[in-house]
Ligand code: FAD
């Protein structure tokens with residue numbers, strides 16, 4: 189006997205669990221299926237983001253930043269510490285506790301919103317017959333569910349280097365990188381993207397000698413050039429060794445086991461053959477959409493050449509009543525993008541008009557300094573031939589940043605030359621992750637830089653740097 193639902197969501201990450209909650213809020217009888225297991229084999233909804241992504245990485249970034257501040261910043265505040273030590277096991281246990289709080293929070297939200305949760309792998313069986321109520325038959329273990337509408341939110345997995353599978357002991361994905369049991373003396377990372385920089389920062393702060401090997405000749409190519417340059421300078425000063433323009437060759441793992449060493453043969457930017465010898469290697473070269481176990485082929489669910497589910501601008505797949513959101517479809521692989529798509533799809537099912545504007549999806553890299561941006565970069569505007577004005581303001585001239593002792597970086601505005609509409613905002617510096625929200629709000633309302641410049645910002649606050657950067661567009665900063 190099948191259980192019938194209006195909406196079945198496959199995947200309980202940020203795309204899926206949020207879609208399920210919104211669908212339930214809209215009055216649909218909703219199920220969410222998620223297969224993630226905690227250490228005890230129990231359910232751990234929240235997907236990559238909660239279990240091995242956003243949340244645990246930010247927990248470790250916080251712990252390691254505290255450690256670094258205690259070691260390097262406290263003294264100038266007159267705070268003396270006799271002995272500084274790090275208990276990695278305790279730090280990891282705290283991180284696991286934060287993850288569990290989030291897992292439990294989602295289970296609570298499911299209960300509160302009357303979403304039926306199924307722990308296991310959801311697979312398409314076939315189109316449901318009219319007698320079954322139409323829609324799709326989905327199997328979860330021995331159970332059979334029927335949903336009039338199905339939302340697929342099965343996420344993504346780390347991409348491995350060809351010929352070098354993750355063993356999570358010596359060659360690590362994001363999963364292993366988040367549970368290294370002791371600070372490695374030498375850590376190597378392949379890929380200086382978001383994970384490379386965040387995970388590299390964690391283990392460098394704790395004392396590892398970190399080398400990042402990046403294939404591209406430019407650092408953070410998607411980031412505004414001026415901001416990327418500033419960030420590169422800061423990371424290099426911190427001791428993060430970033431080699432650009434390399435070609436990674438053979439990777440050898442010495443005798444297997446936790447003490448094995450990993451050697452990475454590569455050609456450097458000058459064409460010289462090099463070998464990087466490390467205790468642990470993290471491979472962070474992007475992620476691949478995950479449709480394992482969905483049985484997509486059997487029901488004819490269309491995938492593209494990257495393995496992503498093909499969807500239209502509104503997240504409709506080629507199958508009637510089947511939608512897909514988040515990392516498993518095109519677009520930025522970000523939790524908040526997945527969430528927004530989840531909400532939009534639930535609302536479309538209800539006949540509403542949910543919409544996600546990718547140009548207004550903010551990006552944040554949670555390093556120190558933090559990097560955050562929304563909208564277009566200066567290089568994108570140049571390439572598009574768009575006439576623009578730029579204005580920036582350094583945190584060095586911001587009173588709150590001085591009080592914090594965190595004066596590196598800047599806020600930068602890009603606005604249309606004629607209308608002054610804000611086209612992009614780029615921040616490198618303290619609390620960039622929080623400051624960027626003002627820019628997202630402003631751009632969502634199609635504000636001009638003049639609008640921000642005329643808004644009263646609290647003093648002293650980092651947000652004054654945002655106002656000053658907006659003033660700088662019209663060459664009238666007050667404090668610089
Ligand atoms: P996922 O979170 O991957 O969830 C998919 C879920 O579906 C999983 O639980 C999976 O087990 C389940 N599933 C898959 N197939 C099936 C099936 N057939 N049946 C049942 N269940 C299934 N993004 C940010 O915005 N901010 C950050 O700070 C950030 N930090 C990150 C740090 C790291 C180290 C990593 C790896 C990623 C980070 N991301 C961050 C990206 C973010 O995690 C993803 O964009 C987000 O998790 C995508 O959400 P999703 O719901 O599409 O997929």
Ligand code: NAI
Nearest residue numbers: 379380381382383384402403404472473474475521552553
């Ligand atoms: P990424 O796409 O950010 O970076 C991958 C990097 O690896 C790129 O710079 C690429 O040029 C490089 N690369 C690719 N192949 C290579 C090779 N063979 N040798 C050397 N370098 C190579 O991917 P990453 O860091 O794995 O993260 C995956 C995704 O997860 C991110 O793109 C982002 O969507 C998400 N994420 C988001 C975070 C956030 O929002 N703060 C944090 C971490 C991840």
